[in-house]
Amino acid sequence: MKTTLVATLALASFIAPQETAKPAPEIEGYRQTVRDILSEALVNGESYQKLSELVEVAPHRLSGSPGAAAAVEWARQAMLEDGLENVRLEPCMVTHWERGETERLRVVAPPELAGLELPILALGGSIATPEHGLIAEVVEVQNFDELKELGDAANGKIVFFNRPMDATLLSTFPAYGGAVGQRVNGAREASRAGGVAALVRSMTTRLDDFPHTGGMRYAEGIAKIPTAAVSTKGAELISDLLEKGETVKLHLELDCKSFEPAPSFNVVGEWVGREKPEEIVVLGGHLDSWDVGQGAHDDGGPCCQTIEAVRILKTLGLRPRRTLRVVLFMNEENGLGGAKAYYNDHKDEMDKHVFAVESDSGAFTPRGFTSNAGPEAMAILRDIAMLFEGTGGERVLEGGGGADVSPMKQSGVVVGSYLPDSQRYFDLHHSERDTIDQISPREIELGAGLIAALVYVIADLEETLPRNAPPE
Ligand SMILES: [Zn+2]
Known part of the structure; x- marks a missing residue:
């Protein structure tokens, strides 16, 4: 019929x-x-x-x-x-995970921007940073392959995943699907590469000061490192500085906790x-x-x-x-x-x-x-x-x-x-x-x-x- x-x-x-x-x-x-x-x-x-x-x-x-x-x-x-x-x-x-009270990302270097706060949200499931936070240099990558190619260069650094959602796609759902792996598995891959924290560009096509949280996963046998999403404007700022050849150092503080x-x-x-x-x-x-x-x-x-x-x-x-x-x-x-x-x-x-x-x-x-x-x-x-x-x-x-x-x-x-x-x-x-x-x-x-x-x-x-x- x-x-x-x-x-x-x-x-x-x-x-x-x-x-x-x-x-x-x-x-x-x-x-x-x-x-x-x-x-x-x-x-x-x-x-x-x-x-x-x-x-x-x-x-x-x-x-x-x-x-x-x-x-x-x-x-x-x-x-x-x-x-x-x-x-x-x-x-x-x-x-059962709680965000806690302190959630802050501040620029340490370049010195002319020192103290500038960038909007972040811890990712759900993230561990806290040490009590007074951690300070480290930032290295930017677009994907996990790029991170692998860095070899030792990610050691001791904050790994910054900055691949945007693909704005050319007519539906935003596949665009999200194509970028969200950085959020879900970024901390795992950053840690594998020797990173001390993972920072992820927020999952949005919009350019603004609102960070977007979301779920993430650690992997058995790989050290847990803290992870947060930064607003897209914050991400652009970090990326611009790096492109100019600046050394970018950030101070990350999170006190979230899993129960x-x-x-x-x-x-x-x-x-x-x-x-x-x-x-x-x-x-x-x-x-x-x-x-x-x-x-x-x-x-x-x-x-x-x-x-x-x-x-x-x-x-x-x-x-x-x-x-x-x-x-x-x-x-x-x-x-x-x-x-x-x-x-x-x-x-x-x-x-x-x-x-x-x-x-x-x-x-x-x-x-x-x-x-x-x-x-x-x-x-x-x-x-x-x-x-x-x-x-x-x-x-x-x-x-x-x-x-x-x-x-x-x-x-x-x-x-x-x-x-x-x-x-x-x-x-x-x-x-x-x-x-x-x-x-x-x-x-x-x-x-x-x-x-x-x-x-x-x-x-x-x-x-x-x-x-x-x-x-x-
Ligand atoms: Zn939902």
């Missing part, structure tokens, strides 16, 4: 370009329902209101912190208030299916955030969209055949403790997980969805997305789900991700700028409507969405 449809459409677009593509008849039957869902989202949507409550109760929600605990309680209450069913906290163990893993929770609520309640469609985001800004786009807003998606359906009296399960994961940013716990604790019902969509790319205006669905399921998802025509979110691109739903792929669960516009996301990602004033109420509600519509149709279709073959 799908092949015929594709062939028909190809022919139709050849002879009658003015005719728009139509989804398969069963899916076409949902057109008015989707319209109703979007109208409810745009007129009565509560995602923005929910987010304003969340960021007031818990602006900083780093795993293991009091803010994260407050967010868990807030989310539980929000689900109960919206009438979600089987609302519960599911335990998980999470990373034993801490107990926490994923927050789960359902809208139980009317015919096949044992079959599950997961929608969710991650409730934790970094300890700067308010995590409004990453990932508070998207969490609120997924609770809101169920409120919309409930308000419209739309109970799908299968169960919708909202999962707000804990610890996505620096450990994935929540994602691992969810997968392990629900292994027995993974074969009943039909689809799992995560919203973790911001709450900007919709551009579609991504999914790892095989050809048959992808054709169905693309048919559904045709019903979103005019929203900007009518595409389903090949791609993955978010980090939290990724473990489910090993069980053949089709995963997906809500894909908003990416142009502004890295202006604020993991920085002080990720606050609620960066959220457009109209855009966040439209996104909630699309997520609601997608999961509703998937959960309501007569045939279950085909699974993926589990990877070898």
